[in-house]
Amino acid sequence: MVKLMDAIVKEPFDREKQFAAKRRAVIASAGQAFRRKGYHNISMVEIAKTLGLSKAALYYYVSNKEEVLFECHLMTYDAMDAILKTKPSSVTNTLDYLQALYIDFVRLLTQSGVSLLTDVDSLTDDNKAFVISRRNKIERKIIRLVKEGQKDGSIRAGDARLIVFFFMGALNWLNAWYDTSGRLVDEDIARHFGEQMRAGIAA
Amino acid sequence: MVKLMDAIVKEPFDREKQFAAKRRAVIASAGQAFRRKGYHNISMVEIAKTLGLSKAALYYYVSNKEEVLFECHLMTYDAMDAILKTKPSSVTNTLDYLQALYIDFVRLLTQSGVSLLTDVDSLTDDNKAFVISRRNKIERKIIRLVKEGQKDGSIRAGDARLIVFFFMGALNWLNAWYDTSGRLVDEDIARHFGEQMRAGIAA
DNA sequence: CATAAATTTGACTCTTGAGTCAAATTTATT
DNA sequence: AATAAATTTGACTCAAGAGTCAAATTTATG
Numbered sequence: 001m002v003k004l005m006d007a008i009v010k011e012p013f014d015r016e017k018q019f020a021a022k023r024r025a026v027i028a029s030a031g032q033a034f035r036r037k038g039y040h041n042i043s044m045v046e047i048a049k050t051l052g053l054s055k056a057a058l059y060y061y062v063s064n065k066e067e068v069l070f071e072c073h074l075m076t077y078d079a080m081d082a083i084l085k086t087k088p089s090s091v092t093n094t095l096d097y098l099q100a101l102y103i104d105f106v107r108l109l110t111q112s113g114v115s116l117l118t119d120v121d122s123l124t125d126d127n128k129a130f131v132i133s134r135r136n137k138i139e140r141k142i143i144r145l146v147k148e149g150q151k152d153g154s155i156r157a158g159d160a161r162l163i164v165f166f167f168m169g170a171l172n173w174l175n176a177w178y179d180t181s182g183r184l185v186d187e188d189i190a191r192h193f194g195e196q197m198r199a200g201i202a203a
Numbered sequence: 204m205v206k207l208m209d210a211i212v213k214e215p216f217d218r219e220k221q222f223a224a225k226r227r228a229v230i231a232s233a234g235q236a237f238r239r240k241g242y243h244n245i246s247m248v249e250i251a252k253t254l255g256l257s258k259a260a261l262y263y264y265v266s267n268k269e270e271v272l273f274e275c276h277l278m279t280y281d282a283m284d285a286i287l288k289t290k291p292s293s294v295t296n297t298l299d300y301l302q303a304l305y306i307d308f309v310r311l312l313t314q315s316g317v318s319l320l321t322d323v324d325s326l327t328d329d330n331k332a333f334v335i336s337r338r339n340k341i342e343r344k345i346i347r348l349v350k351e352g353q354k355d356g357s358i359r360a361g362d363a364r365l366i367v368f369f370f371m372g373a374l375n376w377l378n379a380w381y382d383t384s385g386r387l388v389d390e391d392i393a394r395h396f397g398e399q400m401r402a403g404i405a406a
Numbered sequence: 407c408a409t410a411a412a413t414t415t416g417a418c419t420c421t422t423g424a425g426t427c428a429a430a431t432t433t434a435t436t
Numbered sequence: 437a438a439t440a441a442a443t444t445t446g447a448c449t450c451a452a453g454a455g456t457c458a459a460a461t462t463t464a465t466g
Contacts, residue, residue: 015412015464038324040243043453056456057414065454118321118379121241156402162387162395169376170369176321177368184365192365199359200403218434218442246423259426260444268424 023061026051028113031072035175039069039119070127072117077134079114080105084141094149095202098142103194105171110186115175139164146201156203167197226264229254231316234275238378242272242322273330275320280337282317283308287344297352298405301345306397308374313389318378342367349404359406370400 029051033042044065048058062068083104088097108114120128143164149155155163170193178189232254236245247268251261265271286307291300311317323331346367352358358366373396381392 019412036324038243038322040241041324044455045453054415055454056416059455060413063455119241121239121244158395158398159387159391162392163399165376165380166373166396166399169373169379171372172379173368173372173375176372176375184362188362189365192361193369195361196366196369196403199405200399202402222442247425248423257445258424259446262425263443266425 019061026058026061027068027071027075030068031075031115031117032113034069034072034117034119035115036179039117039122066122066124066127069117069119070123070131072115073120073123073131074134076114076116077131077138079108079112080138083108084138093154094145094152095154095198098145098149098155098201099194099198101142101145102167102171102197103190106174106190106193107186109171109174110178110189116172118172118175139168142168149201153203155201163201167200170197222264229261229264230271230274230278233271234278234318234320235316237272237275237320237322238318239382242320242325269325269327269330272320272322273326273334275318276323276326276334277337279317279319280334280341282311282315283341286311287341296357297348297355298357298401301348301352301358301404302397302401304345304348305370305374305400306393309377309393309396310389312374312377313381313392319375321375321378342371345371352404356406358404366404370403373400 026047030042030047033047033050036042044058045055047068048055051058083101086101086104088094089100092100109116120131123131143160146155146160146163150157150160174189174193229250233245233250236250236253239245247261248258250271251258254261286304289304289307291297292303295303312319323334326334346363349358349363349366353360353363377392377396
């Protein structure tokens with residue numbers, strides 16, 4: 001068995017970096033599993049074995065299962081925030097910009113290992129609240145963009161919240177079928193989703 | 204506490220009907236709970252208490268938890284099949300028909316207690332396969348419709364499968380946020396989703 | 407190559423929740 | 437009211453999986 005963890009060794013040998021990197025690898029790998037089978041259908045032992053570790057070793061990097069789920073969510077929202085920081089490249093209108101963002105979101109979910117997790121209800125109340133607030137923050141940002149687009153005439157009228165829920169739903173659902181329909185090319189999905197999203201809201 | 208089960212008494216007194224009705228009530232109530240908190244975050248005891256029963260009584264109607272989840276899925280797909288049986292009312296083109304179907308789907312999810320369940324991975328392999336095959340059947344039917352629409356010129360070109368995944372995703376995701384955003388009116392959601400779906404695929 | 411810190415492990419404990427069952431209770435019917 | 441079937445229950449068993457810990461092993465560095 002190839003031990004995933006071996007790959008991560010950094011050079012001058014910084015213990016903290018090493019540890020942090022392995023920890024990240026643990027979270028990421030667990031995230032994959034959570035997405036594929038669901039949080040409760042995957043055990044810590046399985047997660048450990050996938051990485052070539054024993055359960056006890058896993059707990060050296062992580063203090064409990066829920067923490068892992070929590071950090072998975074954080075990783076995803078960090079990545080989305082990063083995309084949202086991108087400024088509109090030039091004179092494009094809001095619709096164009098929104099479409100570009102959306103395509104980046106799709107790419108994030110298909111190409112990187114990052115996934116939009118669902119099992120929010122399995123989180124502690126505190127963590128759940130935190131994760132939801134981050135999601136809301138992103139949602140609000142996009143809603144604001146839609147409203148702008150409605151002002152500058154590039155996006156058609158209608159409840160901005162519903163408009164956003166619709167296409168963000170399509171995005172969220174991606175993870176549910178993406179794994180199992182291999183014959184679709186990532187970039188094709190991104191392009192197509194970008195177009196269908198745009199057509200759905202263009203003025 | 205109001206015992207939900209009391210409401211269901213039928214008249215001439217048919218034992219089988221009575222039993223079947225209560226059983227359905229159990230499944231439906233459990234389905235609500237599954238949707239709200241997730242299959243694994245709700246115990247059989249909780250489901251029982253919601254109905255004013257003890258766990259043991261619950262097991263009089265149902266042989267195990269997984270069976271309940273399975274039947275929830277079946278109920279949903281039955282309802283969707285029923286909608287899909289609706290023939291296009293008159294001379295409308297395929298796009299109009301598809302939009303009408305879609306609006307009915309949204310209504311199904313917002314107005315009735317029926318919900319699109321996610322925890323497919325918590326099912327037995329057999330049941331999982333069965334449920335997925337039913338979902339695929341529905342998906343294929345809709346894909347076929349899209350292709351028809353592309354032929355008759357009402358729907359724009361593009362990979363029919365991706366087109367369907369997109370708007371069905373928006374639909375699936377409804378359940379995730381619907382509960383918690385009460386200020387939206389059901390019929391508004393249906394109308395809006397219908398429009399955005401149509402605009403996204405119209406030729 | 408000695409050593410101290412970092413990492414890993416096997417073998418545990420403990421909790422939660424699914425599922426069972428014999429006995430108690432309720433109900434429709436005579 | 438008596439009774440037989442249907443329904444409900446309390447009090448169990450059992451398995452799975454999360455989390456712990458002292459001891460063993462590996463590793464970077466002098």
